[in-house]
Amino acid sequence: xxxxxxxxxxxxxxxxxxxxxxxxxxxxxxxxxxxxxxxxxxxxxxxxxxxxxxxxxxxxxxxxxxxxxxxxxxxxxxxxxxxxxxxxxxxxxxxxxxxxxxxxxxxxxxxxxxxxxxxxxxxxxxxxxxxxxxxxxxxxxxxxxxxxxxxxxxxxxxxxxxxxxxxxxxxxxxxxxxxxxxxxxxxxxxxxxxxxxxxxxxxxxxxxxxxxxxxxxxxxxxxxxxxxxxxxxxxxxxxxxxxxxxxxxxxxxxxxxxxxxxxxxxxxxxxxxxxxxxxxxxxxxxxxxxxxxxxxxxxxxxxxxxxxxxxxxxxxxxxxxxxxxxxxxxxxxxxxxxxxxxxxxxxxxxxxxxxxxxxxxxxxxxxxxxxxxxxxxxxxxxxxxxxxxxxxxxxxxxxxxxxxxxxxxxxxxxxxxxxxxxxxxxxxxxxxxxxxxxxxxxxxxxxxxxxxxxxxxxxxxxxxxxxxxxxxxxxxxxxxxxxxxxxxxxxx
Amino acid sequence: xxxxxxxxxxxxxxxxxxxxxxxxxxxxxxxxxxxxxxxxxxxxxxxxxxxxxxxxxxxxxxxxxxxxxxxxxxxxxxxxxxxxxxxxxxxxxxxxxxxxxxxxxxxxxxxxxxxxxxxxxxxxxxxxxxxxxxxxxxxxxxxxxxxxxxxxxxxxxxxxxxxxxxxxxxxxxxxxxxxxxxxxxxxxxxxxxxxxxxxxxxxxxxxx
Amino acid sequence: xxxxxxxxxxxxxxxxxxxxxxxxxxxxxxxxxxxxxxxxxxxxxxxxxxxxxxxxxxxxxxxxxxxxxxxxxxxxxxxxxxxxxxxxxxxxxxxxxxxxxxxxxxxxxxxxxxxxxxxxxxxxxxxxxxxxxxxxxxxxxxxxxxxxxxxxxxxxxxxxxxxxxxxxxxxxxxxxxxxxxxxxxxxxxxxxxxxxxxxxxxxxxxxxxxxxxxxxxxxxxxxxxxxxxxxxxxxxxxxxxxxxx
Numbered sequence: 001x002x003x004x005x006x007x008x009x010x011x012x013x014x015x016x017x018x019x020x021x022x023x024x025x026x027x028x029x030x031x032x033x034x035x036x037x038x039x040x041x042x043x044x045x046x047x048x049x050x051x052x053x054x055x056x057x058x059x060x061x062x063x064x065x066x067x068x069x070x071x072x073x074x075x076x077x078x079x080x081x082x083x084x085x086x087x088x089x090x091x092x093x094x095x096x097x098x099x100x101x102x103x104x105x106x107x108x109x110x111x112x113x114x115x116x117x118x119x120x121x122x123x124x125x126x127x128x129x130x131x132x133x134x135x136x137x138x139x140x141x142x143x144x145x146x147x148x149x150x151x152x153x154x155x156x157x158x159x160x161x162x163x164x165x166x167x168x169x170x171x172x173x174x175x176x177x178x179x180x181x182x183x184x185x186x187x188x189x190x191x192x193x194x195x196x197x198x199x200x201x202x203x204x205x206x207x208x209x210x211x212x213x214x215x216x217x218x219x220x221x222x223x224x225x226x227x228x229x230x231x232x233x234x235x236x237x238x239x240x241x242x243x244x245x246x247x248x249x250x251x252x253x254x255x256x257x258x259x260x261x262x263x264x265x266x267x268x269x270x271x272x273x274x275x276x277x278x279x280x281x282x283x284x285x286x287x288x289x290x291x292x293x294x295x296x297x298x299x300x301x302x303x304x305x306x307x308x309x310x311x312x313x314x315x316x317x318x319x320x321x322x323x324x325x326x327x328x329x330x331x332x333x334x335x336x337x338x339x340x341x342x343x344x345x346x347x348x349x350x351x352x353x354x355x356x357x358x359x360x361x362x363x364x365x366x367x368x369x370x371x372x373x374x375x376x377x378x379x380x381x382x383x384x385x386x387x388x389x390x391x392x393x394x395x396x397x398x399x400x401x402x403x404x405x406x407x408x409x410x411x412x413x414x415x416x417x418x419x420x421x422x423x424x425x426x427x428x429x430x431x432x433x434x435x436x437x438x439x440x441x442x443x444x445x446x447x448x449x450x451x452x453x454x455x456x457x458x459x460x461x462x463x464x465x466x467x468x469x470x471x472x473x474x475x476x477x478x479x480x481x482x483x484x485x486x487x488x489x490x491x492x
Numbered sequence: 493x494x495x496x497x498x499x500x501x502x503x504x505x506x507x508x509x510x511x512x513x514x515x516x517x518x519x520x521x522x523x524x525x526x527x528x529x530x531x532x533x534x535x536x537x538x539x540x541x542x543x544x545x546x547x548x549x550x551x552x553x554x555x556x557x558x559x560x561x562x563x564x565x566x567x568x569x570x571x572x573x574x575x576x577x578x579x580x581x582x583x584x585x586x587x588x589x590x591x592x593x594x595x596x597x598x599x600x601x602x603x604x605x606x607x608x609x610x611x612x613x614x615x616x617x618x619x620x621x622x623x624x625x626x627x628x629x630x631x632x633x634x635x636x637x638x639x640x641x642x643x644x645x646x647x648x649x650x651x652x653x654x655x656x657x658x659x660x661x662x663x664x665x666x667x668x669x670x671x672x673x674x675x676x677x678x679x680x681x682x683x684x685x686x687x688x689x690x691x692x693x694x695x696x697x698x699x700x
Numbered sequence: 701x702x703x704x705x706x707x708x709x710x711x712x713x714x715x716x717x718x719x720x721x722x723x724x725x726x727x728x729x730x731x732x733x734x735x736x737x738x739x740x741x742x743x744x745x746x747x748x749x750x751x752x753x754x755x756x757x758x759x760x761x762x763x764x765x766x767x768x769x770x771x772x773x774x775x776x777x778x779x780x781x782x783x784x785x786x787x788x789x790x791x792x793x794x795x796x797x798x799x800x801x802x803x804x805x806x807x808x809x810x811x812x813x814x815x816x817x818x819x820x821x822x823x824x825x826x827x828x829x830x831x832x833x834x835x836x837x838x839x840x841x842x843x844x845x846x847x848x849x850x851x852x853x854x855x856x857x858x859x860x861x862x863x864x865x866x867x868x869x870x871x872x873x874x875x876x877x878x879x880x881x882x883x884x885x886x887x888x889x890x891x892x893x894x895x896x897x898x899x900x901x902x903x904x905x906x907x908x909x910x911x912x913x914x915x916x917x918x919x920x921x922x923x924x925x926x927x928x929x930x931x932x933x934x935x936x937x938x939x940x941x942x943x944x945x
Contacts, residue, residue: 395789
């Protein structure tokens with residue numbers, strides 16, 4: 001792909017990135033419409049099941065016990081894969097994983113690979129690494145194609161081009177398809193069916209030509225050496241079936257112990273992600289099948305921060321994540337900022353915990369800003385099919401960020417304010433003194449305030465920084481001259 | 493230390509002090525109370541995801557296969573299909589109805605349709621599952637042609653996903669199919685027909 | 701049964717009328733309400749901003765102040781949620797087994813107002829009358845952290861003269877989120893704006909919620925835009941005995 005594909009490197013901290021997103025009316029409109037649609041669909045298909053809560057609990061338990069014995073399951077998975085003709089590789093870091101995939105490509109002398117949509121390969125920035133070695137990586141999922149052709153970044157786990165509407169997509173197809181293969185038809189309109197048809201034609205030649213494919217996996221079954229890819233369009237089937245060589249990059253947390261465990265996840269995932277009872281296509285394969293599909297298979301087992309996350313007592317539950325995106329679709333913050341503001345391929349509530357857990361806190365302002373990118377409303381926890389208590393992990397990560405900066409040479413104004421607040425709240429006498437001061441301020445401000453709210457209470461429309469962050473958009477009631485505490489003392 | 497050993501060591505270190513839970517037993521499967529309602533549900537939900545669903549008696553299969561093939565001129569008939577179906581389709585198309593055992597991908601592109609059996613049907617989701625055994629062919633056969641006619645015997649339909657998972661053999665490659673290829677990538681509105689077969693016809697045979 | 705009122709730091713300092721209304725409702729129902737003056741704050745502002753060490757003395761103050769009470773009533777789902785679900789975190793981190801034990805023994809005695817009225821007193825009709833059109837915003841922590849369910853709604857439905865209207869998108873957060881309102885002020889404001897829009901769309905005269913903080917957010921936006929919708933705490937509506945006009 002062209003050299004101007006952007007990356008998330010150097011993204012500003014969340015509040016700054018959100019500022020830009022909030023100013024983009026089109027983006028907010030697209031997002032609201034799309035997330036609203038998917039929320040309704042999800043609610044409907046979940047309502048069809050008798051015991052959704054029971055399924056969630058089972059899934060969480062399966063994942064937790066699998067993670068507890070992950071070393072054993074990984075070794076078993078490796079044995080089973082090898083027994084079925086697969087070459088297994090282990091990668092500690094993104095660089096190692098990219099190196100492995102690149103070496104395989106080079107050993108087959110290919111200059112292009114087709115790709116199944118995969119979060120792990122995005123996380124390790126495989127496309128960029130392959131490109132640096134002269135190998136083109138073609139994204140074949142429609143949304144990924146839109147992002148790739150648009151020289152854009154993904155903004156959603158499931159629907160990476162959710163921020164684009166149909167007209168924008170048509171313009172991208174018209175301008176870009178011809179640069180890298182079969183051009184879009186001259187008379188292409190913005191009808192979604194026509195856009196899908198254009199991508200069908202554009203990609204078909206690539207599917208038929210490619211000798212190597214790269215995939216991820218939604219699940220890896222340890223006892224049978226089975227990989228599972230869940231998809232909608234059939235591009236996954238194309239990549240998993242037609243090329244001679246298949247490389248699957250799989251995060252180590254994707255392991256489930258037994259084949260039977262899939263029953264729960266194949267019920268939870270499609271309903272939570274696309275709001276369907278079942279996604280159009282699910283492919284499972286256990287190693288090389290003679291005469292059917294790729295005859296050379298590789299699996300790259302990827303750490304890249306997962307063992308760090310696993311060591312986090314509160315945060316390890318994030319490794320249960322099956323990448324369904326339900327938390328993004330329900331999140332009021334995500335709905336207003338979109339995914340780019342999170343500066344990662346993992347946006348939204350899950351990204352706000354997963355990124356700090358994978359990368360660690362205390363050394364990157366952008367990563368440190370993510371746990372605070374939430375009002376802690378808890379809607380994400382409510383919809384999570386594997387019951388990740390995202391709000392609790394967020395609060396724990398906030399504490400980790402604060403702790404990581406306790407020794408900073410220049411103390412943060414917020415830390416000083418919190419210490420002062422804690423000091424005041426550490427005794428009722430001190431709190432009462434503070435209230436006396438705010439009561440006096442209230443008496444003065446009540447006289448100068450020219451405005452009252454609908455209840456007749458005087459309000460402030462302006463405060464100096466940092467209070468201006470509030471009053472820029474919101475009035476604040478003038479403090480009452482008498483606290484409850486004083487009233488109680490006076491009247492009782 | 494090798495990457496493998498380092499990762500495995502890090503995994504063990506990470507959970508050394510973590511409390512161990514009990515894995516849940518297999519999900520209890522609910523026996524279908526009413527077989528005909530289950531088949532109705534399978535047919536209705538497959539249709540809900542835009543598959544064309546036809547219910548027929550065993551004796552009518554070949555008639556309906558021919559009907560479903562419409563004006564398809566070149567058709568793949570994987571080895572192991574019921575004889576009556578092979579005879580009927582070959583009777584109409586002659587040498588353009590083939591097993592395509594050795595055909596390359598480019599050659600498969602030239603076919604209009606494929607007729608297969610399946611390994612299971614799932615009522616709660618309207619899904620058919622191929623395990624690419626007898627009558628189903630290798631995976632590419634059901635991928636490149638634009639029309640897929642899938643014969644499901646009523647006895648193959650199970651109530652829900654757990655029943656199917658238990659019934660299927662993980663050692664075989666599987667393709668779970670719920671309606672034709674689709675995408676929701678443009679404004680999350682569903683469009684049928686991207687890369688896989690754009691038309692899926694499910695022939696539910698028996699219990700009629 | 702010894703019942704204490706926890707006014708909450710925000711209620712005590714900024715919204716004393718809410719605490720007074722809580723007393724009015726409880727006393728009307730025959731509860732002898734105590735206000736332990738040693739109380740300050742639940743510690744949530746520090747906890748949710750990540751300052752757990754700083755929260756520890758505040759959590760200690762709470763449990764000392766309410767050590768002798770069988771029930772602590774808070775006119776805030778958020779503060780009740782913090783006591784019940786977050787104090788344990790602070791206690792464990794302190795490494796003080798005594799504090800852990802105290803929290804384990806006492807935290808569950810914290811009740812959000814509607815929980816106390818419906819579950820402990822077994823009352824839904826508190827003898828209020830409030831002849832106005834009301835929309836109810838079910839605040840996130842009441843809804844999802846505590847699971848108060850339809851208790852506030854049942855209480856409101858029993859208020860004479862009150863007409864309860866639907867609030868579109870009621871389950872969605874108002875955008876307050878404690879220090880989120882300052883640290884991510886723009887996103888918070890955008891959320892508050894949308895909540896205010898749905899309040900306007902509800903055509904209610906009064907917006908009611910069980911948390912003063914959320915009301916401060918929504919009311920702040922409504923007031924800035926000079927929308928004539930009043931915001932009132934659930935306790936204030938339940939305390940009201942207005943005659944219809």
